[in-house]
Amino acid sequence: DVKVTQSSRYLVKRTGEKVFLECVQDMDHENMFWYRQDPGLGLRLIYFSYDVKMKEKGDIPEGYSVSREKKERFSLILESASTNQTSMYLCASSRASSYNSPLHFGNGTRLTVT
């Protein structure tokens, strides 16, 4: 069974801090994604990566960056956390081969910025 693991379930950070959210998948998937989930807004794509060291901006990349140094790990970085980045963050992965490969999601990290 595919497992996508997000390192923290809950995180509380102060405004201005640099924040790292970590995601690891164990199925050798090429694609990895970071979404944020907010009530009434659904899921919005922040960044995605289709290979090691490759990254593409999603719909809301402002205030975020990412790092993918190894195939199994995809990190989301908040360079200077702000209160409007308080949200649920979901990591996902998928195989690149075809549309028949669904997204596999982690259980999420609920980040609160105070």
Place this chain on the structure above:
Amino acid sequence: AQSVTQPDIHITVSEGASLELRCNYSYGATPYLFWYVQSPGQGLQLLLKYFSGDTLVQGIKGFEAEFKRSQSSFNLRKPSVHWSDAAEYFCAVATNTGFQKLVFGTGTRLLVSP
């Protein structure tokens, strides 16, 4: 740009009753359509998907969905709801980008009454 509309924020259904969750999409070409479910405290799990062919697709947990091109809809149905179906349901559309970038709707929260 593609978009997904889920017009119902909340729906309450009695246990044993039938269920229909609405989803409308906006996309010029043939869409790739998905339904995901998110149980409390969990990530998202794929229920079913439509790529082509038979417009009625079967998924896990007894769910089905029907693609209607003329109505730009992909409604999710279940003939008899169980208490364990209480969750949030997301409709999503993918385009022919090759990287499975999904655009999600805002979600419908299903409540099941005894």
